[in-house]
Amino acid sequence: MKKGMIKATGPFERVVHWCVALSCLFLCITGMAMMYHSLNVIGTLVGGMENLKVLHNYCGIFFAVSLLFTILMWWREAGLFSFPEDMQWIMAAGGYLWKVEKMPEVGKYNPGQKMFFLAVAIFGIVMVASGLIIWFPDGYTVDTLRLMYVLHALGFVVIFAFFFVHLYLVTIGAPGSAPAMFTGWVTRGWVKTQHPKWLKEMEKDGTLIVYGEGKYRK
């Protein structure tokens, strides 16, 4: 690790993130294999579509547990909007789409990230609930079951589209972001550009952890 890097995430955060992310991705792929007939071929990889269905169902349980941790861990930081600056940010589309003269300073999570978090949290719960009812349909009415299939498909549409926004931004869209979820250390320049208010808050509160300083001094 280079000196001067700033600690953005802890190991627990990163493990939870990857648990929910990878299980979600696996669920998307196996779910698509069942939704789109032309993708039935994916089932071959796991020895048939019935195995794929079973894997999808049990992975759903893993996802549900991971999602629970995700929500408990992040809802305070990423689940609540702070006004009026978040509204300003949204009206300006985060400065991503057109030139904006004065952007409100962003804290630990920008409103775009909050929206992604809320989409995953809310639709994740919808997916878990509808998925469990589809898996164990006994005792539910025909109308309830029909509704569950629609909700399950709707949740997929939302989460899958948001996934690509997330993927773009953490790779080439906002370079320097990805290390936050791999090593946990990001550059000061990145924090200053992406989350300046958070940097100021950490400096003020004395919670800023810099590699090469304090207990991270070599």
Place this chain on the structure above:
Amino acid sequence: MNKQLIKLIDLSRCTACRGCQVACKQWNEQPASITHNFGSYQNPPDLEWNTWTLIRFQEIEDAAGKVKWLFRKDGCMHCTDAACVRVCPTEALYHTEFGNVAINTDKCIGCKACIPACPFGVPKLNPATNRISKCDLCYTRLQANQPPACVLSCPTGAITIGDVDTMLAKANKRVKELGGDANVYGDKFVDGTHVLYVLTEKPEVYEHLPAAPKVADSILVWKDVLKPAGLIAAGAVVAGAFLHYITHGPKTPQEESTCEGGKNS
């Protein structure tokens, strides 16, 4: 060549002998269930994974206050626009060249999606094999140019099979003969079913028979809107991201400061 077939069930000729019910079990090698008398000749009480056709017994009071006994041979209607085929994730349920809905049990994964999808409550799960089990209009017999077992067994000619136009004409002719509330059921919805009834009463009089069956709106939203929308939305995001990258450009940190002590120089 149009090989589409229609099975016509003329309920005015049905005597509820249940020969069809037994013939179905015999040909399709399905065991009987142990049931308890619930005050009706109807047995078993409902369609089951091992009972693909069932004579329903129903008592109604007619306009003159007299008791009327209605019999209806229930079973798969073999819809042209079949909800079960629409929702099946693996194409295990499919239309054959005769227009009937058959099932390839090797492809079935026991997901049970077709059970709530069916407007007639036909598909049932065989819990022992975890596979859906339902009438396939004796597909193997049709392939051998033989009538389905139920048709063959019917002693009164209530169940017959033939090409679409012939059977529709026959049904309409019979309804005209019967007069009163008699009507043809099966030609007016889900693009026509491959099982046609001549009902002696209005459809709503019969138990477990929807007067206006259709592929549920929820299935249309799921399969015709959300299914393509999943790909369109994701595709639009990927295209949008690429456009953003080549027009607006990435949001790159203004300075890469990793210098000694973490301070900006």
